[in-house]
Amino acid sequence: MGKTSKKERRSSIMMEDKEGDDSQVQNLLVAPIAHPLADKKLTKKALKTVKKATKHRHIKRGVKEVVKGLRKGDKGLVLLAGNISPVDVLSHIPVLCEDNQVPYVFLPSKEELGGSCATKRPTCCLMIVPGGKGAKGEAHEDYKESYEECFSAAKELDNKLLATVAAGGMSSLKI
Numbered sequence: 001m002g003k004t005s006k007k008e009r010r011s012s013i014m015m016e017d018k019e020g021d022d023s024q025v026q027n028l029l030v031a032p033i034a035h036p037l038a039d040k041k042l043t044k045k046a047l048k049t050v051k052k053a054t055k056h057r058h059i060k061r062g063v064k065e066v067v068k069g070l071r072k073g074d075k076g077l078v079l080l081a082g083n084i085s086p087v088d089v090l091s092h093i094p095v096l097c098e099d100n101q102v103p104y105v106f107l108p109s110k111e112e113l114g115g116s117c118a119t120k121r122p123t124c125c126l127m128i129v130p131g132g133k134g135a136k137g138e139a140h141e142d143y144k145e146s147y148e149e150c151f152s153a154a155k156e157l158d159n160k161l162l163a164t165v166a167a168g169g170m171s172s173l174k175i
Contacts, residue, residue: 034082034106036157047116052143060127070096076129081110103154
């Protein structure tokens with residue numbers, strides 16, 4: 001068993017991803033509190049929206065910035081990574097979002113979330129703030145339509161989650 005180069009390991013990992021369905025593995029790594037969890041379609045659209053919003057600097061990245069934005073009253077869409085360990089790092093953010101009527105959604109991977117916002121580091125949460133800091137709250141034309149679709153889908157998922165919790169508690173959720 002000799003040494004393998006980074007390139008060989010990376011190519012073998014990529015081959016494994018192409019051969020099998022990676023979504024099942026990612027879902028096993030997701031924290032039990034990661035509800036509502038985005039499906040593949042919403043995840044892909046949200047990551048594309050984050051890429052476009054990053055170009056215009058309409059992103060708050062990291063727990064400190066997101067919490068500060070929520071406490072100041074910024075409106076937008078909060079995206080959280082579901083595979084964070086320990087979960088206590090961001091367990092308070094959904095409560096802040098619900099208090100401020102800001103929709104939030106969990107995405108399966110912190111690596112994909114970090115990669116989409118032009119950083120090499122994995123990111124556990126970010127907030128898309130249309131218009132950026134101190135602006136009138138309008139999304140740039142470049143990503144306005146996709147932002148609105150993600151926003152409405154996240155709001156719908158949040159409403160479903162709240163209705164489920166109000167109706168029968170957490171026991172009816174698949175954990």
